[in-house]
Amino acid sequence: MNDLIPPFEWTRVFVDQWTGAANIDASFWVVATGALAAISCGIVGCFLILRGMAMIGDAVSHAVLPGIAAAFLLSGSRASFPMFLGAAVVGVLTAALIEAVYKSSRIKADASMGVVFTALFAFGVLLISLMADKVDLDQECVLYGEIAFVPFEARAEWFGWTAGPESTMILLCAALVVIGGVVLFYRPLLISSFDPQLATSMGVSAAVVHYGLMTVLSLTVVCSFEAVGAILVIAMLIAPGATAYLFTDRLSTMLWISAGHGLFCALAGWHLSVWLDCSTAGAMAVVGAGLFFTALVLSPRHGLLSRLTRRVQLTRRVAEENALGALYRSQEEGREPLASASLAERLGASAGGAMRVFKRLRRRGWAVQDGAGTLALTEAGMGRAAQLLRAHRLWETLLSNEVGLPDDHLHSAAHLLEHYIDKETLEALSNTLGNPSVDPHGRPIPKAD
Amino acid sequence: MRPRRLAVGAGLWTAAALARAERIADMDIGGGWLDQAYRFLQMSDASVRIGAVGSILLGVLCGALGSFIVLRGLSLIGDTLGHAVLPGVAVGFLAAGAKAPGPIFIGAMAAGAAAAGCMGVATRYSRVKPDAAMGIVLSGFFGLGIVLLTRIQKMPSFGNQSGLDNFLFGQAAAMSVGDLVWLASVAALCLAVILVFFKQFAAVSFDEIYAHSIGIPIRLFHWLLMCMLTAAVVVSIQAAGVVLVSAMLVIPASTAYLLTDRLPHLTLMSAAIGAFSGLMGSFISFLGPSLPTGPLMVLCAAFLFALAYGFSPRHGVLTRMMRRRSNRKRAALEDALRELLKGGAVEPRAGAELVRQGLAQSGGGRNLILTKEGHARAERIRRNRELWELYLTREAEIALDHAQEDSEEIEHLLGTEIVQRLEEELEKGRAE
Numbered sequence: 001m002n003d004l005i006p007p008f009e010w011t012r013v014f015v016d017q018w019t020g021a022a023n024i025d026a027s028f029w030v031v032a033t034g035a036l037a038a039i040s041c042g043i044v045g046c047f048l049i050l051r052g053m054a055m056i057g058d059a060v061s062h063a064v065l066p067g068i069a070a071a072f073l074l075s076g077s078r079a080s081f082p083m084f085l086g087a088a089v090v091g092v093l094t095a096a097l098i099e100a101v102y103k104s105s106r107i108k109a110d111a112s113m114g115v116v117f118t119a120l121f122a123f124g125v126l127l128i129s130l131m132a133d134k135v136d137l138d139q140e141c142v143l144y145g146e147i148a149f150v151p152f153e154a155r156a157e158w159f160g161w162t163a164g165p166e167s168t169m170i171l172l173c174a175a176l177v178v179i180g181g182v183v184l185f186y187r188p189l190l191i192s193s194f195d196p197q198l199a200t201s202m203g204v205s206a207a208v209v210h211y212g213l214m215t216v217l218s219l220t221v222v223c224s225f226e227a228v229g230a231i232l233v234i235a236m237l238i239a240p241g242a243t244a245y246l247f248t249d250r251l252s253t254m255l256w257i258s259a260g261h262g263l264f265c266a267l268a269g270w271h272l273s274v275w276l277d278c279s280t281a282g283a284m285a286v287v288g289a290g291l292f293f294t295a296l297v298l299s300p301r302h303g304l305l306s307r308l309t310r311r312v313q314l315t316r317r318v319a320e321e322n323a324l325g326a327l328y329r330s331q332e333e334g335r336e337p338l339a340s341a342s343l344a345e346r347l348g349a350s351a352g353g354a355m356r357v358f359k360r361l362r363r364r365g366w367a368v369q370d371g372a373g374t375l376a377l378t379e380a381g382m383g384r385a386a387q388l389l390r391a392h393r394l395w396e397t398l399l400s401n402e403v404g405l406p407d408d409h410l411h412s413a414a415h416l417l418e419h420y421i422d423k424e425t426l427e428a429l430s431n432t433l434g435n436p437s438v439d440p441h442g443r444p445i446p447k448a449d
Numbered sequence: 450m451r452p453r454r455l456a457v458g459a460g461l462w463t464a465a466a467l468a469r470a471e472r473i474a475d476m477d478i479g480g481g482w483l484d485q486a487y488r489f490l491q492m493s494d495a496s497v498r499i500g501a502v503g504s505i506l507l508g509v510l511c512g513a514l515g516s517f518i519v520l521r522g523l524s525l526i527g528d529t530l531g532h533a534v535l536p537g538v539a540v541g542f543l544a545a546g547a548k549a550p551g552p553i554f555i556g557a558m559a560a561g562a563a564a565a566g567c568m569g570v571a572t573r574y575s576r577v578k579p580d581a582a583m584g585i586v587l588s589g590f591f592g593l594g595i596v597l598l599t600r601i602q603k604m605p606s607f608g609n610q611s612g613l614d615n616f617l618f619g620q621a622a623a624m625s626v627g628d629l630v631w632l633a634s635v636a637a638l639c640l641a642v643i644l645v646f647f648k649q650f651a652a653v654s655f656d657e658i659y660a661h662s663i664g665i666p667i668r669l670f671h672w673l674l675m676c677m678l679t680a681a682v683v684v685s686i687q688a689a690g691v692v693l694v695s696a697m698l699v700i701p702a703s704t705a706y707l708l709t710d711r712l713p714h715l716t717l718m719s720a721a722i723g724a725f726s727g728l729m730g731s732f733i734s735f736l737g738p739s740l741p742t743g744p745l746m747v748l749c750a751a752f753l754f755a756l757a758y759g760f761s762p763r764h765g766v767l768t769r770m771m772r773r774r775s776n777r778k779r780a781a782l783e784d785a786l787r788e789l790l791k792g793g794a795v796e797p798r799a800g801a802e803l804v805r806q807g808l809a810q811s812g813g814g815r816n817l818i819l820t821k822e823g824h825a826r827a828e829r830i831r832r833n834r835e836l837w838e839l840y841l842t843r844e845a846e847i848a849l850d851h852a853q854e855d856s857e858e859i860e861h862l863l864g865t866e867i868v869q870r871l872e873e874e875l876e877k878g879r880a881e
Contacts, residue, residue, distance in 0.1 A: 052578055107706065108524070110525050115696075115751065122743070123744070126744040238585055246575055278595075278599040279595045279599040286592045289588060292585050296570070
């Protein structure tokens with residue numbers, strides 16, 4: 001149990017992997033293979049996510065297995081043309097079959113997907129275990145690939161020039177095809193992903209785009225099979241695009257971010273797997289999902305943290321404004337300055353909560369507290385409070401004149417609304433109401449500053 | 450009462466299998482497939498019995514639960530949970546130091562709950578759509594599980610633990626008595642919950658808003674279903690494997706969905722189909738070496754699905770096609786009859802069919818004349834058509850030229866009963 005997580009040694013995990021020609025060679029090809037797989041899958045995945053078809057990626061990545069197995073059985077090699085053809089055909093067929101089943105029967109789309117791809121996957125697993133003694137394609141390879149063995153593969157010979165390992169070169173071609181396809185067909189893809197109806201009216205055939213995408217999807221899945229296995233491909237398909245989707249609304253930015261995500265996953269996943277001495281593809285998938293959830297928390301616009309901050313800020317502002325309002329009213333009525341305890345009571349806050357609000361008011365220079373614990377507004381505080389009261393009383397006027405609320409219902413409604421109006425809208429409201437100077441209760445409405 | 454009897458029967462069989470399991474030595478695999486088939490049918494080997502009973506229980510459990518998720522459009526939840534429990538399985542394995550079902554079950558339940566939670570957070574608090582959230586949770590958790598499993602295999606204290614692969618693809622023959630006990634208890638518990646709360650589950654599955662309005666706590670039942678799903682996935686892993694559990698949740702239920710429109714029938718049929726597929730899967734996998742149970746089970750279920758997809762009496766694609774074709778044929782025949790009544794000519798093919806059915810006979814040359822029977826039938830059709838036109842123009846206020854156009858199509862579809870009612874209605878209208 002104790003040796004589950006080996007001690008983290010910086011030198012072993014990071015430095016050693018990039019020193020010495022042999023180590024550099026191994027690290028480079030593993031990271032390059034992972035990055036190429038993640039980038040090409042990630043780009044395809046962006047379109048899947050935008051079209052709400054993320055699980056099609058899951059389905060196709062499972063379903064190409066019998067194609068791979070059959071082609072493997074026929075050709076006996078792992079990186080061959082028949083294999084790509086077999087798997088790509090099965091991939092496109094899967095997409096077509098899923099569509100056919102749910103369009104021609106009462107089976108819903110998700111169930112149709114579930115039936116088709118699991119059945120094909122089962123068939124693939126059966127094929128592989130039947131021919132386990134004939135060919136070297138084992139079940140682990142199906143699940144999580146053998147990316148760590150990529151550097152030991154035979155190097156591809158291209159026109160007498162020795163390039164990288166074969167599966168890396170195949171992935172390089174796949175990445176080029178994907179990137180080239182996106183560059184060439186950027187506009188039709190963009191339009192049909194965001195507005196299918198507009199695309200149809202502009203003469204972009206939905207079926208062509210759909211099946212084109214499915215073909216490219218199957219190809220990338222097959223090419224990445226070597227690196228990450230049939231199942232973990234789904235991590236590379238969805239995590240980059242979904243992470244990017246948390247940061248941006250623009251397709252081009254989304255594609256760039258997802259490519260960066262893929263590169264980072266490959267690099268970090270490799271070092272994670274060196275540290276833990278575990279499956280490299282699994283580590284890459286974990287990093288990918290980890291990045292997504294980190295982005296979910298930290299993303300500036302859509303992240304949980306920024307949302308939480310905004311909510312806390314709003315709550316604080318409302319509390320401060322309520323305190324300002326209460327102080328203003330008490331001074332307006334010419335009563336004794338309020339003691340902090342009675343103000344807390346008025347605000348319906350706990351003593352501690354009220355103390356924090358007063359502290360913030362003092363720090364902003366809106367209120368002062370004398371030795372006896374009574375609070376008074378400063379000049380700046382009065383100005384600020386007057387604007388708040390202006391909003392409050394204008395709302396009351398509006399609710400009374402236009403909505404016809406009875407007088408005793410006005411305060412609570414206006415009390416909520418007063419915090420949510422900006423200056424311009426407030427002046428527009430005042431103009432609409434004919435710039436009144438007293439509210440329905442007969443109290444003066446402060447002037448705009 | 451039928452499902453209750455089914456559950457009792459399954460329980461008894463399990464108990465019997467367990468009682469005999471101790472006495473019989475481990476079987477060896479060898480001999481031809483016929484011998485193997487005979488051995489399977491004898492049920493004298495403990496591992497055969499455990500495998501078969503386990504597969505059947507698995508089929509029943511997954512089938513019954515699957516009917517609810519398929520109905521609710523949550524089919525891929527099973528897939529996600531099936532992949533996502535893997536890290537829990539690994540941690541449970543690690544904690545127990547061996548393949549003990551208890552710790553693995555607890556670990557996997559925790560992982561399933563964590564996955565469901567992550568999915569909820571990602572869908573609720575971000576703009577990512579549910580299917581993308583599912584994909585991320587599925588792959589992230591599965592990746593973590595793979596990391597843990599590969600790590601465990603390299604740890605000196607667990608060196609060379611075989612049997613972990615069975616988690617991934619499933620081998621019913623590798624099930625132990627302990628695994629079976631867990632499977633049977635979870636199945637019994639889940640089926641009992643389904644029986645007791647069947648009405649509530651039915652209402653929630655069909656119409657959440659209605660269910661809510663009659664005071665059913667829909668969130669509670671949703672989570673109850675999710676818990677049962679996770680439990681089912683965990684105990685099924687041993688026999689079907691992580692990847693293929695989801696298939697057993699979706700395929701039998703989809704097959705039943707093609708066969709029936711009633712939920713109690715759906716659940717029962719789905720359980721029965723699951724049980725049959727499980728039995729067949731474990732039978733075929735016993736016939737030879739290197740035949741994994743999980744995939745075979747799934748393929749059996751998929752075969753049944755394909756049959757239902759084509760030939761289901763009401764919803765089958767081929768059945769519907771044949772029904773449409775016979776409708777078209779009848780329409781063509783009736784059109785031809787009407788033409789003949791008017792004294793017109795008919796196409797040779799339609800004419801030949803009329804003659805074959807004894808509705809017309811050759812009147813010399815290429816002319817056809819109606820027989821007595823044909824005449825009566827043609828008159829009836831003409832009257833139907835007139836009635837229909839009358840109805841359309843009077844009641845539905847459709848212009849006459851449109852009415853004729855429509856009635857061409859529709860007159861063939863009216864049954865005698867409807868025609869009678871239509872007649873009565875029209876007579877009444879005329880009298881007034």
